[in-house]
Structure formats: structure tokens, C-alpha cells
Amino acid sequence: MITTDFRPGSxxxxxxxxxxxxxxxxxxxxxxxxxxxxxxxxxAGYGVFKxxxxxxxxxxxxxxxxxxxxxxxxxxxxxxxxxxxxxxxAGGRVRVAPVDADGEGWxxxxxxxxxxxxxxxxxxxxxxxxxxxxxxxxxxxxxxTTDDASAKSFYGSLFGWRTSDIPLxxxxxxxxxxxxxxxxxxxxxxxxxxxxxxxxxLNNGLPYWHPVFAVADCDATVAAITGNGGSVQMxxxxxxxxxxLAVCLDPSRADFVVLAPASEVGEG
Numbered sequence: 603m604i605t606t607d608f609r610p611g612s613x614x615x616x617x618x619x620x621x622x623x624x625x626x627x628x629x630x631x632x633x634x635x636x637x638x639x640x641x642x643x644x645x646a647g648y649g650v651f652k653x654x655x656x657x658x659x660x661x662x663x664x665x666x667x668x669x670x671x672x673x674x675x676x677x678x679x680x681x682x683x684x685x686x687x688x689x690x691x692a693g694g695r696v697r698v699a700p701v702d703a704d705g706e707g708w709x710x711x712x713x714x715x716x717x718x719x720x721x722x723x724x725x726x727x728x729x730x731x732x733x734x735x736x737x738x739x740x741x742x743x744x745x746x747t748t749d750d751a752s753a754k755s756f757y758g759s760l761f762g763w764r765t766s767d768i769p770l771x772x773x774x775x776x777x778x779x780x781x782x783x784x785x786x787x788x789x790x791x792x793x794x795x796x797x798x799x800x801x802x803x804l805n806n807g808l809p810y811w812h813p814v815f816a817v818a819d820c821d822a823t824v825a826a827i828t829g830n831g832g833s834v835q836m837x838x839x840x841x842x843x844x845x846x847l848a849v850c851l852d853p854s855r856a857d858f859v860v861l862a863p864a865s866e867v868g869e870g
């Protein structure tokens with residue numbers, strides 16, 4: 603599970619780049635009940651999403667040339683510069699060099715050697731997300747990649763992650779569960795899944811990370827998504843021992859998953 607006592611290599615922040623901040627904020631308010639608080643013109647429209655007064659993510663205008671609208675997952679680190687340098691040594695790329703975010707922390711945006719985009723956050727006055735692992739908040743992270751072995755090697759070297767593989771139903775390969783360094787299985791935070799390039803068309807065949815948001819009712823959430831201009835790539839469907847889930851797109855085609863955990867739907 604994801605918690606807010608962030609450990610090195612654990613997800614600690616998410617934000618979304620979009621071509622239309624106002625419309626996107628309205629969509630997520632309708633789906634999850636999030637309220638958007640803009641940081642003002644000096645931050646180019648960037649702001650935070652809040653649920654019940656607690657910060658659950660960020661939103662800003664899409665500015666990176668050639669980038670699609672997508673959620674960015676930030677992983678905690680004690681040394682953002684060292685992670686950026688290690689990424690380059692491993693064959694990855696630094697897209698946004700380490701920068702001081704007005705004392706709140708240091709951030710950098712990176713690309714892994716296979717092309718998957720991620721970010722890191724070195725806390726200052728801000729640790730990151732204030733609410734996780736409850737309805738309407740981040741509960742899991744997931745990487746789709748064409749080369750799961752290389753991804754596990756890269757991120758394991760970068761963050762010290764431990765992975766364990768479980769078989770997918772119907773002989774569909776394996777799913778690798780990710781646990782932060784030095785933590786027990788109760789701190790599992792995400793998964794890595796190998797897909798063929800043709801199944802990664804959303805990102806032109808390149809790997810990509812996306813967030814999984816917990817919800818109380820998957821079907822009702824999907825109805826809110828489609829009723830407010832979003833769409834569904836897969837589901838809703840039941841995953842044994844996991845819960846009921848759906849892979850979705852917002853109106854700007856940023857992907858995310860909604861999951862009603864098994865305990866919420868009477869399966870555990």
C-alpha cells in the first residue's frame with residue numbers, strides 16, 4: 603500500500619499536464635470530487651487538487667514539446683542530482699534538470715532507457731501527497747513496458763526496489779509487484795507489466811507509467827467518467843483478489859485506472 607510516510611523510491615507526488623486546465627479540473631471534480639486550487643499566474647496556471655482539504659495531486663498546462671497529456675509519477679529521493687546522474691549513466695535521459703521548487707523541494711523529470719517518463723522529488727518543506735490509499739486518491743502505480751526485465755533492472759538499481767512476479771490469468775505472462783527498499787510486502791506500491799509495442803499505441807509504442815486511483819464503486823465512477831467526456835479502454839471487470847477495475851482516459855486522453863479494492867466489493 604502507498605502511505606504518506608514516504609520512503610526512498612516510493613511514490614510521493616503525481617501531477618497532470620493538460621492543454622486545458624479549467625476543463626480538466628472540472629472533469630476530475632465531477633469524477634472524484636477534487637477541488638482545484640490555482641497557484642496563480644506566476645506559476646503559469648499550475649495548482650493542486652484537494653479532497654477534503656488534503657492535497658491529492660497537481661495540475662498544470664502541458665508545455666513540454668511533443669508530449670501527450672499524461673499523469674506524471676514522482677518518486678521520493680534524498681538526492682535528486684544523484685538520481686538524475688544515475689539515470690543518464692544507465693542510458694536514460696534528463697528531460698527537466700534538477701530544480702529547486704521555491705524551497706518546497708527539488709524535482710527532476712527523467713526518461714528511463716526504454717522511454718518511460720517519470721520524475722523524482724527530494725522533499726524540502728513539502729513531503730508530497732497528503733492523502734493516499736483511500737477513495738479518490740492514489741493507491742497504486744503501474745508501468746506498461748515492452749521490456750520488463752530491463753525495467754526491473756533499471757529501477758532496481760536506481761531506487762533499490764524489490765520485485766516479485768505473479769502469473770497473470772489465462773497464461774497472459776507475469777506481473778511484477780514493486781516494494782520499496784527495506785520495506786515489507788505490506789508496503790507494495792505498484793507493478794510492472796510487459797506488453798507488446800502494439801498494445802502501447804497510446805504512447806506510440808513506448809513504455810508509460812500511470813496512476814491507479816482507489817474508488818468506492820468502480821461502475822459508478824466509470825459512469826461519471828464517460829458522462830463527463832472521458833472514455834474507457836478496458837473494463838469494468840473483476841480481478842480476483844484485487845477488486846473491480848477499469849482502465850480509463852480523461853477528455854485529453856491522459857490514462858489512469860480506477861479500482862474498487864476487493865475489500866470494498868465484498869471479495870476479501
